[in-house]
Amino acid sequence: MTERAIDCWLTDMDGVLIREDRALPGAAELIDRWRTQGTPFLVLTNNSIYTPRDLSARLTRIGIEVPEAQLWTSALATAAFLSDQAPGGSAFVIGEAGLTTALHEAGFVMTDVAPDFVVLGETRTYSFEAITKAIRLINDGARFIATNPDVTGPSPEGPLPATGSVAALITAATRRDPYYVGKPNPMMFRSAMNKLGAHSERTGMIGDRMDTDVIAGIEAGLHTVLVLTGIATRADVERYPYRPREILDSISELLQ
Template sequence: MNHLEELRSKKGFICDMDGVIYHGNRLLPGVTEFVDWLHRENKSFLFLTNSSERSPRELQQKLGRMGLDVDESHFYTSALATAAFLANQSPGCTAYVIGAPGLVNALYDVGITMNDVDPDYVIAGETTGYNYETIIKAVGYVQRGARLIATNSDLTGPSEQGIIPACRALVAPIELATGKQAYYVGKPNPLMMRTGLRMLGVHSEEAAMIGDRMDTDIVAGMESGLDTVLVLSGCTSRSDVENYAYRPRHILSGVGDIPPAHV
């Protein structure tokens, strides 16, 4: 059995989204064929994204606008993972949130309320509404005892405008000004991967992780015991792989390389 046949025989697939399925509002080549193949072969699959901006329903609708019909149950985000982590650690806690509606709603759904006086946590995710005032407030809360949580550790992300700053770049000023390190919940944190495998209902050796980043997707898959697939359709080029001490099992130009070509 060659490498690709071995990959195709997996029961479950965990896929990153940005740089794997789409760039901004543009579907990447081969994605429709890949999703059709997942459905046709009755594979378990989950779109697992470190982006915290959108809810699963919004992600479903975003793909729908691009012509892909995927049920809402196939999405899991770092916002949901962060909410689940805090609901378990500190039920009923309060938070100052730097983030988009997807994060705020995920926190509301588990009973975490917003507090801009004396929050238990400062929670940071991706947002366009980020400014110096936000940083000053967050720094003050952390200095007064709030714990710093971040949805994901991505420094940058792909977009239609090119590479843009992501969550870790937004959290860095707060970390530097307070001397406190954030706890990062999303990939490569195994918390998120374990939840993903539970949602798929498969064991790690029966699953593959597909992503465009060595430092989140590939390391997360490798450390969680999944087969790893790096696609070159997002942030990483083939030469970038040489900068890491570990290797993906497969390097493909995009997810369109996974389904067998129809004869």
């Protein structure tokens, strides 16, 4: 498959393993192979709403057995980044359980009084009051962090505004850009490799997007695999000035 010996894997979730709450071909089998063979791996997602336990349960319901310890979210990556930047710090958080739980477990205090950071994540209930508070705290000196730059998210009814859209609103009001931790920031992959104790030379990244998964994988020095079961098509690849090392129709080809 590749000239590099890949013994550790990072893989995106939506568009690679699942699509609209159904398992994609080969996903369950590949995860089972990695678990049986003891191959280090993590399943990654930019979505910061859910805890690893929530995501593990969701995947189990559709037939993919991923222990919560093998899930790495933008919320966990954000918590790891902030705990390195300001151990035992404080934050005003706009987000849901996935983000608040990660920050609590990293030793952060949630407060709306002179926090070190304003941290913006995904939520289905954005509050005008909370956004106003975030703007005022940033203007007063809090550093602005966002879990990911995605401007929309999927729903059965159609696209929903996501973290990047709300971050743009806050930026317009404060003239402060957030630091985005999630993809396409390669830091998310580096923090995942730190969790696994893996080295970039022997780690592969599987994704379905050129503008997040592939570019971040290249910048992190990983072996990049693009699958065509999600966002990208073969025609899309030609529009970018960079290429993945492999293009597969689906993750099932990694079983061969």
